[in-house]
Amino acid sequence: MRGPRADFVERIRQGGVDLSPALAAAFAEVPREAFVPRGFQRHDGTWAGPADRDFLELVYADDVLVTKVDGRTPVSSSSQPSLMAMMIEALDVRPGHTVLEIGAGTGYNAALIARLGASVVSVDAQRDVADRARAALARAGIDGVRVEHGDGYLGCDRTTFDRVIVTVGIAGVSPRWFEQLAPDGLVVAPVEHAGNHPVLRITADLRARALIPAGFMTASGPLTAASPFPAPAPPRTLGKLTAYAEGRFDPPLELAYHDLWYAAGVWHRRATYAAVPRQRRNCLMLLDEERTGGAIILPDGSVLAGGAQRDRYAADAVVILDRWLAEQRPSLRSWHIRLAPGGDPDAPILLPHTWELTR
Template identity: 55%
Template sequence: MEDARRHYLDLIRTDGVPLSPALAQAFATVPREVFVPDGFLARDGRRVLPADPEFLPTVYSNDVLVTKLSEGRPVSSSSQPSLMAIMIGALDPRPGMRILEIGAGTGYNAALLAALGATVTTVDVQPDVAARARSALARAGVSGVRVETADGYTAAFAGDPERYDRIIVTVGVAGVSPHWLDRLEPGGRIIVPVEHGGTHPVLDVREQGAATVVCPAGFMSASGPLTARRRHSHPEPVLGMEGLTGSRPSCWRPPLEALAYRDLWYAAGAWHHRVTQAARPDRQQSCLAVLDESGESGAVVLADGAILASGAERDRYAAIGAALADRWDALERPPMSAWDVELAPSGPLWTPYRWTLRHRRAEDSPQPAEDSPQPAEDSPQPAEDGPRAA
């Protein structure tokens, strides 16, 4: 087991994630297997049980462990450890801090936070998920974690301490609940995966609704008000786009690596509200897509800069996809961490409405051609009073 956990830390670091000594110690000592006592679903759909030979090697791999399905869709899991490490690092928990976690999952993430000296309240809307997390935390001997069954939007329950130094969200949402902002201590932060272009990049949000981008991610979506859509929401991901044919050949050698492709994807989503993700039957991973108004056609931008398109407006959407890719390339391929994001009230949530590249004025950026995406400054505008003050 000691060797397995040492290898576990190496796998997390191999994914490019720096681990502080305290966080490395937490990952090395909190027993992840205790939090999946009923096993989990392998990527091929099989249930892996504790007695199976692949159980422990998979538990101590850098992989997500899906623990519950509803109508064939994952609704609870233990997240990928390297992503957990990035989010916890961004959260910057300190001993004695009070942390609210939205989405209890297996309880493993809360246990890691407790190992870092925080007092954690974790809530989950699913009573069975909350009960299993509570049991697992007890079996692991973890103190300092309270598990509540509650709606994540309000996170209201009896005996709520009301104010928190940090809030971490482990489920994909469309924006930030105003209830979270109201309960954040001065100087606090919310680490939250917010829908953008069909994925859930993680944001670091402060009290005034100002945010920076932490990393790319894809999460199971929440339910209720936390997934409320608005006029300029990106389209939902699509399973496929029929009739795609080449519109522009490959122009980047070598093709973008996975993280750089996500950087392009993020910029595209900031510049155009029809950006989402589309699965392609000939590729394992989903692609950056710009959907036309039918929601079934449009253009796909590949990692080598090639453009595929389909539908009645294929030429127009191919031009939009090319303009997105070329604009990002001309700006020297900024990483998603270079974006500042402003949030403002929109319906039941605070949602992103303006994106600005740090150290570059948008009016100094290369301008897109006609019919191409609008610059970030043309994004949906906030309510009249704008983002509220601290």
């Protein structure tokens, strides 16, 4: 590799991924630029195209590339490479495997999986996205991937799959995928929890483990049906927030902040992960029913609160902090999850239903 591609694999490793040699070779060999020929949206809202001087530098950054927007809403993208890598490693793909991918995106994720020796069927609900992914795979010379336009909920009943990977945020997984899954198969999917989409690794017996925190564009159709534990809708304009409890973490939590957030989502139905004024990052929040107040737990463990139910939600936040510490700061991976049917009775989905801490 030359130029911006030269350090691509190392950038992915710096994102916290223990790359296998086979997947490292796939990232080194598959040209990511072939999958974004029309460019993508920069973080400042401008569009980067192949003729721009920074195009390849941006393509080979460890960053998401938004390739389609509806107004201001991103609706298709090439995911952050380190996140792709974590999900593909969790999928445990072997040569000769058949893989069902829900959400084709640019086709780049399927290309990486195919490079590992698997046959891939990729299904996307947007016809233009499926067409572009198919063309990109051909342009990059990738064999072993079939892209179909269709409802990902239905899967593809033409074969039995060893693995299923989902590249869009969903409320729950489709039972159709398990009907098409080998007995020792795996599903890796970002499933909604407290306002975000942590990636779950789900076995054929409908047991799951959370792997990594993540945020994804949301799927359409039955896969986003309401769950019994819905996250609160995003905040409206928040009123004044004042200090309620002092910080207790020095230095402030970094990765462990996601562990605290995940536990809060299990223990409190109003927990969410939301943008908060004057904070540089999204924060764990217990959002009141009016969506204008509640309590925020900051990474240093301090609690801010506001609104008519300030004292109630702030007290709940302190209880969550105390409980998380009493449980010895369980990580996101410490939870065993069982799935159960829910959603639309005419198109049911399997939802996280019960959680149990393990050591």
